[in-house]
Amino acid sequence: MTRQYPVVPVTPRQTVQAIFPDGRAFEAPTGTPLRYFIDAAYPDVEPPVMAAMMDDDLRELTTPVTRDVRVRPVDASTNDGMRIYHRSALFVLIVAVRELFPDVHVLVDHSVTMGGFFCQIEGRELFSRAEMAAIEQRMHEIAQADEPIERERISTKEAIELFRSQGYEDKARLLGYRQEPDISIYTLRGVRDYFYGYMAPSTGCLRRFALEVYPPGFILRLPRRHRVEELAPHRDHPKLMRVFREYGRWLSILGIEDVGSLNQIVHDGRMREIILISEALHEKRIVDIADEIVGQNGRVRLVLIAGPSSSGKTTFARRLAIQLLVHGLKPFALGLDDYFVPRD
Structure with a gap:
């Protein structure tokens, strides 16, 4: 015999519910901003909640809730x-x-x-x-x-x-x-x-x-997500800051001081020109580095090149080696891409 399920007419609800990961549910009038549900569920929480996942979609806390949703808070200890x-x-x-x-x-x-x-x-x-x-x-x-x-x-x-x-x-x-x-x-x-x-x-x-x-x-x-509760003291990195300033000067030479300027260059069909100028600036900097190494009169025996994966370390090493060869030096490039130490 088929089981019977009673179905009766009801008045549509004028409220919505937010269900949190711990199983708690909160109800409020339809259209209530998401932040009020968060404030009710997590009052004065640390780290502060900055946004929320609403049915697996990241949403601002000002988003109005118009239907029943699953909510997971996104606090300042997360990337988002x-x-x-x-x-x-x-x-x-x-x-x-x-x-x-x-x-x-x-x-x-x-x-x-x-x-x-x-x-x-x-x-x-x-x-x-x-x-x-x-x-x-x-x-x-x-x-x-x-x-x-x-x-x-x-x-x-x-x-x-x-x-x-x-x-x-x-x-x-x-x-x-x-x-x-x-x-x-x-x-x-x-x-x-x-x-x-x-x-x-x-x-x-x-x-x-x-x-x-x-x-x-x-x-x-500003704080970092790993330690939201404190401001780490600023540590000066003059070489890194000098690179940023040099990069800014290059962009000024290229006429690309913002993304809008880059879009204009693409629109005008000048990308090949920009690539060639960028390559020339890069090559000039490599020449300067080679000159600096030679100017040390043999005191520099090792040059270390670091950077994330696919950042151009190997290509840079080869181009630097060519410039050193011009000065009569015979560099040997030792790549570590294929060198691994067993974890045990």
């Missing part, structure tokens, strides 16, 4: 969570500088070891230590006020006009090649900006950061 932390802290920095120095633009140049970003400014000379302290204090005030970071969707054309009016020609150039008709921008204390990726719902979760003068710019120190 720490990226959101860093982007949001950069936004706080930009807002603090805008409020204190309205005519200054912050340029985020590159990341630094031990967590953070090297930044430079346009519109004036480098900030003094007292001015940097004032900017950091304003950042902490913004964070402690738990100001909302609001997301809105506007047309790409409107975004281009917005950034051009603010003097951000690099962002205007970048969006000029965007094919989608609209784009998400974020607003904090009246400042509107574009970031490539999700953001925190508000500034209250940004509890650890510091600024440090580092001519010709400054460093925004």
Whole structure:
């Protein structure tokens, strides 16, 4: 005999449920932002929750929940969570500088070891230590006020006009090649900006950061995901920073100071020219290294070349060897790609 299952009409629910990995479920009106479920399930948690997986999809905490979902918090100890932390802290920095120095633009140049970003400014000379302290204090005030970071969707054309009016020609150039008709921008204390990726719902979760003068710019120190609860002291790496600056000079020579400029070069069919110039600059640097080695009058017996997989170590070694041969030296390249030590 077939088993009978009673089915009766009911009034549609006006609520949704969020079910967490530990089996707990929370209910709220349909459309409630995800962050309120997270706050109910994990009040005052450390590390701070920056986003959440909603049915296996990463979502911002401002996402409205419109159906029953499985939710897994993504905190700052994860890669995704720490990226959101860093982007949001950069936004706080930009807002603090805008409020204190309205005519200054912050340029985020590159990341630094031990967590953070090297930044430079346009519109004036480098900030003094007292001015940097004032900017950091304003950042902490913004964070402690738990100001909302609001997301809105506007047309790409409107975004281009917005950034051009603010003097951000690099962002205007970048969006000029965007094919989608609209784009998400974020607003904090009246400042509107574009970031490539999700953001925190508000500034209250940004509890650890510091600024440090580092001519010709400054460093925004931020925690790393392995130790969210502390800021590692900045360790100077002058050789690495010198390489970054040299790289910046090369990009300036090539006329590629931002992604929008690179898109323009591709559009104009100049990529082969750029590749040839890049190769020439690289070869010139290898010649300089060879000259420096020869100038040591035999004191250099070993040259070590390190880098991640497929970064060009072997090719670089061969090109350096050729330049040393020009000077009458006979280098021997010893590759370690096929040399392995047994784990036991």
